[in-house]
Amino acid sequence: MKDPAVAGAPVSPPKAAKPPQDRSGYLFILPWFIGMAFTIIPFFASLYLAFTDYNLLNVPNWIGLENFAEMFSDETWWQSVKVTFVYTFVSVPLSLAAALGVAMLLNRGVRGLPVYRAIFYLPSLLGGSVALVLLWRYIFGLNGIVNAFLGFFGIEKIGWTSDPDYALTTLIILHIWTFGSPMVIFLAGLKQIPAMYYEAAAIDGATKWQQFRKITLPLLSPIIFFNLIQSLISSFQTFTQGFIFSGGKGGPANSTMFYNLYLYKQGFEQFHMGYASAMAWMLLIIIAAFTGLNFLMAKRWVHYDN
Template identity: 70%
Template sequence: MTAVLPPPVVQAVAAPPGRRRRRRRDRAGYLFLLPWFAGMAFTVVPFFASLYLAFTDYNLLNAPNWVGLGNFREMLHDPTLHAALRVTFLYTFVSVPLSLAVALLVAMALNHGIRGLAIYRAVYYLPSLLGGSVAIVLLWRYIFGPTGAVNDILGVFGIPAHGWTTSPDTALYTLILLHVWTFGSPMVIFLAALRQIPAMYFEAAAVDGAGPWRRFRSITLPLISPIIFFNLIQSLISSFQTFTQGFVLSNGSGGPGTSTLFYNLYLYQKGFSEFRMGYAAAMAWVLLMIIASFTALNFLAARYWVFYED
């Protein structure tokens, strides 16, 4: 007679504590990302709609008319668009390095254990909150106007008055100065990075005879290079999308001439003044490609100058 054996008992194996903690952290991360995923539902449809409209002739009143690559071919021969690109590139490639340099210098000055650091940090950060507002740009236009404070100060030294915001030679540079003035956001990030560098590195370098410039070049810059890279990417993306400053300073015209006609301002004129929404959508996609290209180039170049702990 053959004995019948009972089926084997399968015991559940509990997950290791480390794996349970990771799962809890993952759930918490997905919970915090939930608002972003919910908001994405409101942007997916406009995103693909703009891609479709970029290949159409659409005036907001009639049904879109498919024109294929017509909008993009027209952009190749649009002198005003080329001028807007020149203005945007000049603004970006001058204002971004200057603002980051000023932010790093101020952060290094504040990093030397001065009293009232929180107050100074708040004061220097305040322009970043106000710099893109309409009120500040209006104030800037008045300060640099023919009867503004800048000409009053220059008049003390016998320098004749000049319409800084009404001259095509200087209007854009007043906006560059405004951008540099709003260095507070990268400054706060730089300051946080500087305070994380161990003091023993500088002490050891000083014992070896390294001067201030050598310590800055060989210790400070490599250790904060990831933060420089982060601020650079953020500033580039923000500068390419500049709109309010040029719109307010020129009352929406991009003048004098095309000296303050930023790319986004020209896009706005095409879409909402001339009601050429298809052309404006094509411009928006070209801007996306420009920003993506410069971001990709920066990531490719980062391997040669950005140093991480690993």
């Protein structure tokens, strides 16, 4: 029998062994794959439950789109959507504006920058904490610091926490105050803008406002876009502030009934797990829709280096 190599037949090269670093890489990402199992299974389970009648005690009963149809006739659901939308579309722009304003002040080369940066960043670390919301509730209480301050000017006490006209406003102020995280990102972006642009604009006679509009905003637009997306997603998922501030009731008069708070009440107080799952998927659709809309509009105002 002829040797294939002698006969001229092609000889396939031996398979190269995977380098050790590849095997190490798979080992390092193994925890991520394990963690994904604990995410993917509940993900698809909730999708199935969204089309069922399920209360944790019975076997899920398939009811199709009835849970989604029930939402549109649920007045409390509509109220939770309204509260969440007002909170998001008022607090997010104001919070980003405050973050950018403070970042520009800190970017002027003030002494002790790390100290100021830490002071302004600290509230954002505690923004969703129970302790901070309780403190905020005390500050804006009927006998709190805010009403005591207003009393010096002869203004009567305001029921910030008990009046439906003011309760949500109080939480919006809390959200604006916790602007530290986007501020740090803005500050990092401002430091990447070459100073020669501002020097050239000043020589040409551009005012500070014109420099801000023509230089700062366009070059900072990718950072603004990133902070906007992050803040929108976070605001739509607000829960702790409304739960602690209202004692889990969403009051007064459902004025702080955030979407996630109502979802929690349906799922874990009334055990309407099928309805709560449908609400969760509706929230996912809402967030995805606004995120996609922002990406479409970003083509008009977000400017990259290329």
